[in-house]
Amino acid sequence: MGINTEPHRDFNEPKDVNGFVAQSGKPYLVVCTSPATGHFTPILNIVARLIQKGYQATFIAGDEFQAQVEAIGAECVPIPPMLTAEIIAEREKIPEGIPRLQFDLKALFVGTTPGRWEVLKKTLLKVRKQNPDDEVIILTESFFLGHLPLLQGAPLPEGFTKRPGIVNIHAAPYVIDSIDTAPFGPGLPPDYTEEGRARNKAAKDGSADAVWSDILAYEKEVNASLGIKNDPGAHLLPFEKWMTLPDVTLQLCPKSLEYERCDFHPKVEFVGALPRLPVKAGLTYPSWWDDVTRGDKKIVTVTQGTVVLDYSNLVIPTLDAMAERDDVVTVAVLGAKGASLPAEYKIPSNARVVDYFPYDAILEYTDVFVMNAGYGGFIHGVTNGVPMVLGGGSEDKPEVSARGEYAGVAVNLRTGAASKEQVADGVSKIFADSKYKERVMQIKKDNEELDALSSIEQSIKKFASHWA
Numbered sequence: 001m002g003i004n005t006e007p008h009r010d011f012n013e014p015k016d017v018n019g020f021v022a023q024s025g026k027p028y029l030v031v032c033t034s035p036a037t038g039h040f041t042p043i044l045n046i047v048a049r050l051i052q053k054g055y056q057a058t059f060i061a062g063d064e065f066q067a068q069v070e071a072i073g074a075e076c077v078p079i080p081p082m083l084t085a086e087i088i089a090e091r092e093k094i095p096e097g098i099p100r101l102q103f104d105l106k107a108l109f110v111g112t113t114p115g116r117w118e119v120l121k122k123t124l125l126k127v128r129k130q131n132p133d134d135e136v137i138i139l140t141e142s143f144f145l146g147h148l149p150l151l152q153g154a155p156l157p158e159g160f161t162k163r164p165g166i167v168n169i170h171a172a173p174y175v176i177d178s179i180d181t182a183p184f185g186p187g188l189p190p191d192y193t194e195e196g197r198a199r200n201k202a203a204k205d206g207s208a209d210a211v212w213s214d215i216l217a218y219e220k221e222v223n224a225s226l227g228i229k230n231d232p233g234a235h236l237l238p239f240e241k242w243m244t245l246p247d248v249t250l251q252l253c254p255k256s257l258e259y260e261r262c263d264f265h266p267k268v269e270f271v272g273a274l275p276r277l278p279v280k281a282g283l284t285y286p287s288w289w290d291d292v293t294r295g296d297k298k299i300v301t302v303t304q305g306t307v308v309l310d311y312s313n314l315v316i317p318t319l320d321a322m323a324e325r326d327d328v329v330t331v332a333v334l335g336a337k338g339a340s341l342p343a344e345y346k347i348p349s350n351a352r353v354v355d356y357f358p359y360d361a362i363l364e365y366t367d368v369f370v371m372n373a374g375y376g377g378f379i380h381g382v383t384n385g386v387p388m389v390l391g392g393g394s395e396d397k398p399e400v401s402a403r404g405e406y407a408g409v410a411v412n413l414r415t416g417a418a419s420k421e422q423v424a425d426g427v428s429k430i431f432a433d434s435k436y437k438e439r440v441m442q443i444k445k446d447n448e449e450l451d452a453l454s455s456i457e458q459s460i461k462k463f464a465s466h467w468a
Contacts, residue, residue, distance in 0.1 A: 335356065
């Protein structure tokens with residue numbers, strides 16, 4: 001990555017970047033995201049709004065997202081995708097649960113830290129050379145990890161005498177330990193009684209070595225390779241460190257979507273989710289779109305997400321569950337351009353299938369959202385005021401499902417591979433009881449009142465550090 005040797009612009013002169021005019025006096029954003037849709041998209045939406053308000057940004061993102069980054073007026077520094085064909089093949093051989101969690105932490109996260117740290121150092125140097133008079137902030141998300149060496153005692157990048165401020169966005173469930181909650185993973189509900197707290201502690205003590213000892217040893221090895229000798233977060237589990245080492249972590253949801261706790265971490269602020277985006281002009285709608293908007297049927301939308309696309313887990317059971325209901329149109333969003341259901345599957349007459357379509361466009365008309373409990377999709381459901389049926393079995397999805405149930409906005413199927421009977425029962429519960437719709441509409445309203453973007457901008461201004 002070369003250094004720009006052109007004469008430095010006047011600090012007070014507005015800078016035009018791809019048609020977006022940057023304003024002087026605003027911190028320069030160095031944005032860091034993991035190269036996966038669920039990690040990238042929330043940050044892209046934040047940065048797009050900030051650029052419209054006059055900020056400049058250089059965006060480290062997966063190479064498949066370069067066009068999207070440049071379209072909002074930011075420079076893109078591309079990095080390889082998180083899930084290559086080789087990693088996916090290896091990952092699928094590993095059983096779900098603790099073994100797969102350990103694999104993911106090593107292969108997708110902790111093990112990527114050195115490479116991403118190198119990219120961040122080069123990006124910081126380039127931005128500083130191009131913008132020597134600007135204040136700078138690193139705006140990251142919890143799972144990028146390339147920023148952690150700056151917070152753990154690694155030598156500063158060449159030419160720096162102090163580090164930039166780091167504002168972290170957390171678009172995932174809150175994962176910091178609490179006396180009120182069980183170990184993160186299986187989606188167990190909180191317990192605030194003395195007996196429950198004792199159970200929580202015993203469960204954590206019993207699982208600590210089995211789950212974390214290997215990961216912590218690997219993390220220590222990675223840190224040593226980066227010159228980290230005195231890690232201030234060495235006593236923390238990885239997820240906790242990722243949230244508590246930055247200057248601030250902004251939890252991208254309203255507090256009502258999380259378990260209540262007596263011991264929330266002081267560095268975490270619940271700023272709410274960004275409100276739904278308007279549907280882009282020029283969106284191509286399916287030929288059957290009038291079946292959705294006509295208003296004479298209930299609309300059930302189902303998706304398996306965008307990563308693990310086994311349609312037998314949730315999509316096909318939902319289509320089958322709704323097949324005999326003449327009061328329902330079921331819309332399946334397959335989550336990948338060009339995707340299709342198996343050729344041998346007979347699509348029910350009341351079903352409509354689309355390969356890839358923006359959630360916000362369809363959720364506006366949806367009565368029940370059946371989905372795999374990916375956090376991004378879950379937040380889309382809330383910000384559109386749609387009650388959900390959640391079926392998640394891997395990664396953080398059991399925890400997201402449990403939070404949807406706890407908040408009163410969803411039925412939790414407690415499995416990632418639901419039967420049509422389970423789906424039918426979940427959808428029927430929401431149709432029969434208005435409490436789900438009323439609750440999600442209340443949280444939607446509360447979320448909009450939080451004004452997430454304003455809170456994010458305030459934190460950026462607070463923690464921006466002038467580069468000496």
